[in-house]
Amino acid sequence: MLEAKSGQTLAERWESVEERLARACQRAGRRRDEVLLLAVSKVFPATAIEEAYALGMREFGENYVQEFEGKAPLVKHLAGARFHLIGHLQSNKSKRAGELFDVVQTVDSAKLARRLAEAAVGEQLEVFLEVKLSEEEAKHGCAPEELPGLVEAVRGMPKLRLRGLMTMPPWSEDAEVARPYFRRLRELAEGLGLKELSMGMSNDLEVAVEEGSTMVRVGTALFGSRKLLQA
């Protein structure tokens, strides 16, 4: 379990995360470069992104379109930095999201995909389909039964590039609770010919790597507790 490691620097926390990833990859017989580390900077100010960028991080995750709208002008100059929307997207914000983000990981309906495709200016927008695998009411994502239809719809949209699936298991202190959800996502992706799996967060990234994650989304273990900022 994590504790708030507020005494540590970002560089030190990054090193700890890298050590965890390296060990997990080794255990799973995978190469470290098969797993992308997405630095989840939600709630933290633009200066946190700049600091992470200066250390060498390039891929960042944000949850709220409105919040990132404020930060985007401050981080636009960071060449090669890429921004992923990992929070739920309301369709009335989809146009703005298509403009602001390089990757949208929370596509869960053909309607939303169509709106993003309409908003995508110039290059293709990269997308992941968010899948709801737990029974919790509050979770977003499409049902596994809806996936084949959604995949087909998105593959038919030239403005979108479908990279893979994303999921968020019910939160638990015990990382093992997430394992069956991660495994299920991998099986679904394999069945649909999708290569990428966005799964695993600060407390369960090892389990996610063991189950085939190609992208772990890590906030707290890198930037520290968000509670200090949200209080």
Ligand SMILES: *Cc1c(COP(=O)(O)O)cnc(C)c1O
């Ligand atoms: C906040 C968030 C994360 C990061 O969570 P941590 O536990 O802080 O690592 C990852 N994915 C999504 C979808 C999130 O909302």
